[in-house]
Amino acid sequence: MLNHDKQINIFLEQLVTYSVKDIVISPGSRSTPLVNNILKNKHLFNVHLVLDERSAGYFALGRSKISNKATVLICTSGTATLNYSPAIAESFYSKVPLIVITSDRPMHYRHTGSNQTLIQSDIYKNNINWFYDVPITDKTNFISNVAYKSVYLSENAPQGPVHINWQFEEPFTDKDFIKIKSNVRKNITDDKKMILDPEKLKLFLDMVVNKKGVIVVGSHKFENSEILELAKIVNWPIVADPLSNLRKSDYYENNTIIDTGDMIFREEDKRINSETIIHIGSLPVSKYISKNMEKANNHIFIEDSERIAHEFFEIDLHLLSLDIILNELKNQNNLFLNNHEKRNRYFKNLNNKARESINKNFSQIDEITYKKSIINNLPKNSIYISGNSLPIRILDIILNKCDDIRFIGNRGLSGIDGNISIASGISSITDNHVFLDLGDLAFIHDLGGLITAKRNAKNLTIIVNNNGGGQIFNLLPQSKDLVDFYDEWFITPHENINLSELSNSLKIRYFNPTKESELKKIINKEIKNNINIIEMNFKNTDYHNYNSHIKKVIENINFDE
Incomplete structure (x- = not known):
């Protein structure tokens, strides 16, 4: 049996022991030893294939958000490792557990110019809880501790990503195979100090x-x-x-x-x-x-x-x-x-006055009206994922006395990337309806995530707010100073991308309601399993006076007792 197979079997046994079951793999050659041993023991794990490492990282993040357990990410060497970086950073700052295993060439290939050889040692060093570089060796006595530390330091406060860079040399496989032991023992948790100083x-x-x-x-x-x-x-x-x-x-x-x-x-x-x-x-x-x-x-x-x-x-x-x-x-x-x-x-009383003023002064903005309708018609026990930028701010304005819905965001670094992939990960781990609310630019930013969703989502509905670009930029003070090129370079409209044609090419159910009644009907009766896209078109002029509406809301609130 190959030395690396012995090491991997020990590592996988430890994952099983500590109830780490979710594994997300992106294909490649250098990771063959890991993938080979995992797939031969597939009955012990929940294994998902995600083609693109950037999407895979966010997909794993979504699963861990729901499970509160570490999801294992596995990729090949080279640029594949760099594609995990945005998801790892979000994981670190939002304190979501991940175990990232990057496959690598033996150490002596470094600094030689050899193909697909990157200095992967501690490559995510500013955004991880712990790192270990597994060398080429016939020793196995250290692997159990590597596995233990990776689970412990990922799942205990502060939760976050850990990185194992695992070096492999050829041959990657032989015909020997030993079935790993299934010995689920416990989670690794801190003993909380229950006495306050x-x-x-x-x-x-x-x-x-x-x-x-x-x-x-x-x-x-x-x-x-x-x-x-x-x-x-x-x-x-x-x-x-x-x-x-x-x-x-x-x-x-x-x-x-x-x-x-x-x-x-x-x-x-x-x-x-x-x-x-x-x-x-x-x-x-x-x-x-x-x-x-x-x-x-x-x-x-x-x-x-x-x-x-x-x-x-x-x-x-x-x-x-x-x-x-x-x-x-x-x-x-x-x-x-x-x-x-x-x-x-x-x-x-102040909150009630502010709520009345919001309802009165924001009624002219279609996106707010439609969002209220969506939230009021969501199926019971749905998960609602809010995208960053304008969607989360609108949710903050309208959300009031809402029952049986779980709201999730990605506020670690508040980026607009990876939203579809995260939602796909969440949808893959729950049987509940999952709704993703995001802007048109955030949707375009993660188009590759649609492939991930098609392969893995159970019941995901993506709500795309198509308002002709990043309209939150219209709310910023610099918009008045950069009029000559602000639309093209900041708002970035995208007239040449047709979401209906894109959806049809991927055989994804697509809806484009033009009335609030149509939207309610879609949510209540027409969305089905796997993936749905609801595109809502809003006039970009609605956002030109957005700040004025906010000012009116505040003016109409009486702060007297």
């Missing part, structure tokens, strides 16, 4: 008791019930980002949920400022919420690792777990007698 508890209480504050929640990995319990104890409003999944109807009944923060916190009014901010999860989509947070005297971050999304705020206190602080606060209820009811009523 007394000094940290005192500092928390000093910054919270009898202080005016809010809990700002971005995308997070905690239980919503824990966040709601914390809000109930301290009796503070929750400023809920659209990706927090806290904008559910029943949450509003016993909590003060602010879902219009992007509008409210644009106003310079001292009554909406806080003494203390408790920040859970990632930064909010709205920069205006973040700017308001800067004004607080105290900043408490609850994040399970040292990689805190703190931007430019001072970190006055960092807690790793909600469980820890909740356990302590249950014995401190008598300290929270100042129940802030008046302030909660003020914020609740």
Whole structure:
């Protein structure tokens, strides 16, 4: 049996032991030893073939977003490895577990000019949790530890990608084969410290008791019930980002949920400022919420690792777990007698006023009207993936009291690339309906992802907002200064790309509703398994006055108590 086959068998046995089952392979020659051993033990894994490494990286990211387990990526040597880079960076900054295995030529080929030979050692070094370079050797006693560390350092806080660069020499295969053992034992998890340092508890209480504050929640990995319990104890409003999944109807009944923060916190009014901010999860989509947070005297971050999304705020206190602080606060209820009811009523009324103003002043923008209709008609338990740029900002504006839908974004680096591939990965791992909401440029950016979707998606509907290019650029101040070439070089319209013909060429179901009633019918009755594309055409002139609508929304909100 070849030495590398012995090593690979040990590695795969460890993956099985620690319940890592998802593997995404892109074809190539140098990765033959890995692929050969995986496919001979295919019954132990969920193996997917994705032709393009760039798409494969995002596809794996999508699977891990749902499973919260590491997905293994495997590719050949050379430029194939570089195509993983965008997905690895997104994985690192959004804290999603991946195990990336790049196949390589033996070390002595480096710096020789040999074909398909790249310096792959630690090639992703700024965007990974850990790296290991597996050499050409007959030793096997170190492989088990490499496997253990790759799983542990990928799946435990801070979750993220790890990179193994595995050198192989020819011959890649022989006729020997040993079936690997199936011995599923456990997940590799940290033992959480459940006792809070007394000094940290005192500092928390000093910054919270009898202080005016809010809990700002971005995308997070905690239980919503824990966040709601914390809000109930301290009796503070929750400023809920659209990706927090806290904008559910029943949450509003016993909590003060602010879902219009992007509008409210644009106003310079001292009554909406806080003494203390408790920040859970990632930064909010709205920069205006973040700017308001800067004004607080105290900043408490609850994040399970040292990689805190703190931007430019001072970190006055960092807690790793909600469980820890909740356990302590249950014995401190008598300290929270100042129940802030008046302030909660003020914020609740303010949120209602802002919601009324949004509904009144944004009714002229077709994209907002259509998006509301989509969300109101989504099948129960659907997953809604919001693209970056304008789609996530519109979602932030309209999302209010929405039940039985899970909202997901890609806000690690907030790029527009790889959206279709990520959605394909998510759709491949769930039987629920998956909806991807993205702009026309983001759709074009990941056309290769349509091949990945055709091969792997179960029930994916792609909603393409065709507004003639990147209309978010019309909202930026430089648009007024660069009029002569702004459309061509920034908005980048694309009249020569026909989505209907493109869909037909790939045998993808295509819809192009021109009325809201048609859109509702499509969502409720006409979308089918595998993949659907709904193209919605919007006038680009709708966005020229977008900022004016926002201004009117704010002007119509009465900030008086």
